[in-house]
Amino acid sequence: MSIRKIVTFTEDVLIEGGREVSPAARVAVVAAIVKNPWAGQGFVEDLTEGIDANASDLGALLAPRVLKALGSPAEAYGKAAIVGLNGEIEHGSGLIHTLAFGNHFRDAANATTLLPAVEKRGPAGVVFDIPLKHITDATIRSHHQSIEVRINDAPHPDEIVIALAAAAQGRPQQRLADFSTESK
């Protein structure tokens, strides 16, 4: 696994809607900028080899870092793969849509649900939003949220940005009716 850079990003919201948020609402993101394992190979039919060589290692690297950056237990989480312009979106999907990647985060966070994800192709500096949902019940509406990320010089055309996001709470000032209380 060839990593150029590791980015850590946290956002603490102290005021939302003009009212204080106490304690501050934190969302954390950690991203690894890696060389696309299939760069320069043309169309690769079977991605298994590159996935096996990288996906689990990336999950093991990012999961503890994002939980450390969060600094408290995760209640919502999500993931991202942003592929540089020479790659296929399928390359990013290959690295994040495997149990070998996601289970590191699920196990570390005591989570059970599927990780919501963004997959996208773009130039260096592309803005992307990582969706997050509750770690044990994806229907818990208070925890549906997203975090915006931008890395100025990544991904290069032959790179992929792989990221995990964690939130310590739901949305600040969340006040929507619970999913279960809505009439069908």
Add this chain to the structure above:
Amino acid sequence: MSPDNLGIRKIVFYSEEILSENGQAPAVTAVRATAAAVVANPWLGGKPSDDLSPEVMKLAPVLARKLTNVLAAELGGVDAIEAFGKAAIVGTAGEIEHGAALIHTPFFGNLVREFFEGESIICFADDRGDAGSNLVVPLWHKNAAATRTHYQTISTRVGDAPLPGEIVVVLGASTGPRPHSRIGDRLTDPAVKADTIGELIS
């Protein structure tokens, strides 16, 4: 504005650890980082002649304390921080002078130097822009500003800030030099003048 926290809406931290540059690990692994506070502009609706100092004295020291705390905690302590820089992005309802007021007085700069145990003047960038504006923050050595290995920058951006009535105040820091820094320094530079360059620029 919330009176209790001086109108600080968000605190954002961003860091980059460079493991490889041009395919090779740097001799020194450095972390570059920014801490940014999104704060309500306390001078909205004022006149160009207004004295800005009462709000500066109230707000700038708090920003200096909070942002240095974030960077020191995240980068491994004050001793680990070798370079610093600062920036402000003013929302479109404010004056550039409002951002300057928060970062260019002793109520911010002196305190940052004191908390980071540095002596240099702090290099800076300021701008006015919409939410999501990107600004490059220059950094240089906290004790010896002319140390060329430590000339570096980091980009800062908050997706939903500054709102028109807000200011994003940013403090940047680095724990080391540029990766593969190798452009000499003042002690090794040859004397360069137009006549020593000669034909190239004649």
